[in-house]
Amino acid sequence: MKSFLLVLAATFLVLLTVAAIQPFASAPPKDTAATLRQLEAEFMKAAAEHGSQGYLSYYADEAVEVPNGAPIIQGKVNIAKTMGFLDQKDSHLTWTPVGADMCASGDMGYTYGTYEFRSKDKDGKPTVDHGKYTSIWKKQKDGSWKVVLDMGNASAEPGQ
Numbered sequence: 001m002k003s004f005l006l007v008l009a010a011t012f013l014v015l016l017t018v019a020a021i022q023p024f025a026s027a028p029p030k031d032t033a034a035t036l037r038q039l040e041a042e043f044m045k046a047a048a049e050h051g052s053q054g055y056l057s058y059y060a061d062e063a064v065e066v067p068n069g070a071p072i073i074q075g076k077v078n079i080a081k082t083m084g085f086l087d088q089k090d091s092h093l094t095w096t097p098v099g100a101d102m103c104a105s106g107d108m109g110y111t112y113g114t115y116e117f118r119s120k121d122k123d124g125k126p127t128v129d130h131g132k133y134t135s136i137w138k139k140q141k142d143g144s145w146k147v148v149l150d151m152g153n154a155s156a157e158p159g160q
Helices: 002-026 033-056 076-080
Strands: 059-066 092-102 108-120 126-139 145-155
Touching: 033 076, 033 092, 033 108, 033 126, 033 145, 059 076
Parallel strands: 059 145
Antiparallel strands: 092 108, 108 126, 126 145
């Protein structure tokens, strides 16, 4: 009887230990500023490969765009109406994150950096525009990250 109780107690301790460790072993890694930087790289690749559709796939339905020198645009549907330029073969938008941060709760963060937009004017001459941007990212109910607010402004020189 004594050995049975000893085996029972040992089994109970093993089960308690496994139960205590299991949640930690299976917990998903926490998103960080590095997560947002990686998303920016994927975001830019999607825009380069799929134009406006790739670009907009990173926007939340309720996203807000604050364009340089133009009125605020609310909603992904309305933003989509202004992104056709990304589908033109001579238009190339690239951007480089300079910084990123994540809130303590891990469900919202931001990135900022510089952008370059290369295109051709009405006479077919190449043009290059530079600027700065800030994007606010929010974790969605399905666990994905989407841009909820994006803004940019032009600069006379790269990196300013």
